[in-house]
Amino acid sequence: MKQVLSKILVTGGVVMGLAMSSSNFAMAQSAKPDVKVGEALYMNGDMSRGILACVACHGAEGNSMVPMYPNLAGMPYEYIVNQLKSFQAPANGNKSEMRKDAAGNPTLMDPIVAQMKAEDMQNLALYISKQKLTQPATAKLGADLDVVNRGREIWRAGIPDRNVPACASCHGATGQGMPSAFPRLSGQHPEYIESQLIAFADGHRPHGGNENMMGEVANRMNRADIKAVADYAAGIR
Ligand code: HEC
Numbered sequence: 001m002k003q004v005l006s007k008i009l010v011t012g013g014v015v016m017g018l019a020m021s022s023s024n025f026a027m028a029q030s031a032k033p034d035v036k037v038g039e040a041l042y043m044n045g046d047m048s049r050g051i052l053a054c055v056a057c058h059g060a061e062g063n064s065m066v067p068m069y070p071n072l073a074g075m076p077y078e079y080i081v082n083q084l085k086s087f088q089a090p091a092n093g094n095k096s097e098m099r100k101d102a103a104g105n106p107t108l109m110d111p112i113v114a115q116m117k118a119e120d121m122q123n124l125a126l127y128i129s130k131q132k133l134t135q136p137a138t139a140k141l142g143a144d145l146d147v148v149n150r151g152r153e154i155w156r157a158g159i160p161d162r163n164v165p166a167c168a169s170c171h172g173a174t175g176q177g178m179p180s181a182f183p184r185l186s187g188q189h190p191e192y193i194e195s196q197l198i199a200f201a202d203g204h205r206p207h208g209g210n211e212n213m214m215g216e217v218a219n220r221m222n223r224a225d226i227k228a229v230a231d232y233a234a235g236i237r
């Protein structure tokens with residue numbers, strides 16, 4: 001496991017590995033995803049299957065006004081498909097593999113995805129990935145220069161004495177994320193970023209089909225560092 005992080009630090013090999021697994025993913029798809037069908041499901045949901053309208057929480061075109069609901073606009077297609085799947089009980093019935101919230105409880109997403117098919121997830125993800133983040137969230141702790149400096153330091157250089165790699169090495173220098181598996185953090189709600197880092201650190205958010213990169217990053221940070229880097233990431237442009 002430690003190898004994963006050293007690989008990315010040294011050669012970026014993980015990024016290549018992910019890019020290869022994503023082409024397998026594309027081949028496994030059956031029908032071509034349909035952006036219009038995805039948009040209709042995003043806007044209206046499908047009550048016959050318990051699918052609530054996404055727009056009610058995640059906002060118009062994936063721009064969420066509520067800190068606990070993540071912004072989705074423009075997130076990578078495969079990342080979104082993977083996350084939707086991770087809220088669904090796996091075929092083997094092992095619920096410990098499901099994505100939970102920072103306290104280890106089931107999320108609001110679980111009943112919404114319970115009856116979704118793969119094609120629903122693909123249609124939704126295509127629609128979401130094509131939206132623009134027009135209402136980005138911003139940092140909230142900007143007045144505290146010690147916190148800002150610590151956040152920037154971790155973002156750019158990691159925490160070398162604890163083997164925490166730079167966030168920028170995977171999420172991009174400006175936090176825009178990278179296709180296909182690295183989510184954008186720039187403009188995400190800082191409260192949400194912090195909650196997810198805690199979920200990763202405490203083992204409540206298993207990796208979405210990739211190696212457990214974030215678990216190993218987050219469980220090496222203390223809570224003050226998590227708060228600082230979450231705020232910095234939200235505000236970076
Ligand atoms: C009742 C509010 C609510 C509704 C409706 C809702 N969501 Fe969510 N969604 C949430 C919450 C809360 C989270 C964060 C869960 C956590 O704590 O991990 C979330 C997380 C997500 C994530 C993970 C984002 C990330 O950055 O990892 C995706 C993807 C998502 N929702 C898609 C959808 C889609 C698609 C729909 C419509 C079919 C939908 N949501 C409807 C509340 C909602």
Ligand code: HEC
Nearest residue numbers: 008165166167170181183193196197207208213214217229
């Ligand atoms: C080795 C690559 C790598 C590094 C370094 C890394 N991340 Fe990540 N990060 C990922 C991957 C891959 C995911 C998606 C995980 C999944 O699929 O569930 C992710 C997901 C996240 C998420 C969840 C976003 C969402 O929308 O739910 C947050 C928050 C996050 N990372 C923050 C950070 C921070 C802060 C740092 C620096 C301390 C960091 N990451 C360093 C690879 C990395």
